Amino acid sequence: MIGILTVVVPVFLVIGAGFLAVWRGLFSDAAVEGLNVFTQKFAIPCLLFSAIATLDLGQDFDWRLLLSFYTGSATGFTAGLLGARFIFGRNWPDAVAIGFSCLFANSVLLGLPIMERAYGTEALAPNYAIISVHAAFCYILGISAMEIARAGGGGIGAVAQRIGRAVFTNALMIGIVLGFAVNLSGLPIPGVVDDALNLMIRAALPAALFGLGGVLYRYRPEGDAMTIAWVCGVSLLLHPAIAYGMGRFVTDLSPGQLRSAVVTAAMAPGVNSYLFANMYGAARRVAASAVLIGTVLSILSVTAWIAILP
16 A cells, blocks of 8 residues: 555645645746646647557557446446436536536546556556547537537537537647547658657646646635535546446456556546536536545545556
C-alpha cells in the first residue's frame, strides 16, 4: 500500500500546490486561466496528436477495451440521471447535468499522469485509445439527453448541429482527429516537428495538474451534500467496478488493458462536467463541488483500485 501511495500522492501534491498558490494569492486567477489555455488548447492536444499518430490501431484500438470502459460510463450516466431525478427530486435538465458529472471522468489531467507513474509510459497506449473517443462519446450522449430533456430544442438537425459544434470545436478533439489523419495516411512527422511536439508534451501534464489545482480552488462546495456524494460514489466506485467486472469476466482484457480501463474509470469527474452544467445553467453547484470533492476522494479510491488490479 505504501508503494502505491508513493505513485498516487505526488500527482495530488502538484494539484495541491496549484490550489495553495491560488488560495494564498501567489498565483492569480488570470495566471490560472492562461496556464489552462496553454495546457488544454495547445500542450495536451499536442500530446494526444502525437500519441494517436503513433498508436498501433490494430493492436491498441480494441473494441473489448472500449466496451468495458464505456459500458461503465453509460451505466454511470444512467445512475446519475435517474438518482438525481427519482431519489433527489431534481428536474430533468438538472438530472442530465448530474448524470454528465458521473459520465465524464478526468481521463487526461488525472488518468494519464497516474497511469504513467503507476505502470510507466509504455502502458499508456490503451489509455489513448479510450481518450480518443471520450469527448465525442460523452458530449454526444450528454447533449442529446439534455436537448431531449429541455424539449423543443429545434429538431434533430439543430440538435446534431449543437453536438457537432461542442465536439469538433474542442481543442482536444482537434488534436485527436489530426492524429488519426496522420496515422491512417501514413504520413511521416518531420524530425524538427516531432522535436517541437516533444517539448510541448513534456510541459503538458505537470502544468495541467498545477492549473487544475488552481481551478479547483474556485469550486468550493456549497450545499447539496447528498447529491454530491451520489455523484462521487457513482464516479469513483460504480464506474470502475463495472469496467473491472466487464474487463475481467466478460471481455477478457489483458492485464495492461484492464489497468487502463479501470484506472481511467476510477478518475474523479473532470472540469468538463462543470463546463457542461454551466453551458445549460443546470446543477452548476453540484457539478462544481463534485469536481473538487471527487478529486480529493480519488486519492483513496484510486489507491484502492490500483491495489486490486493485477
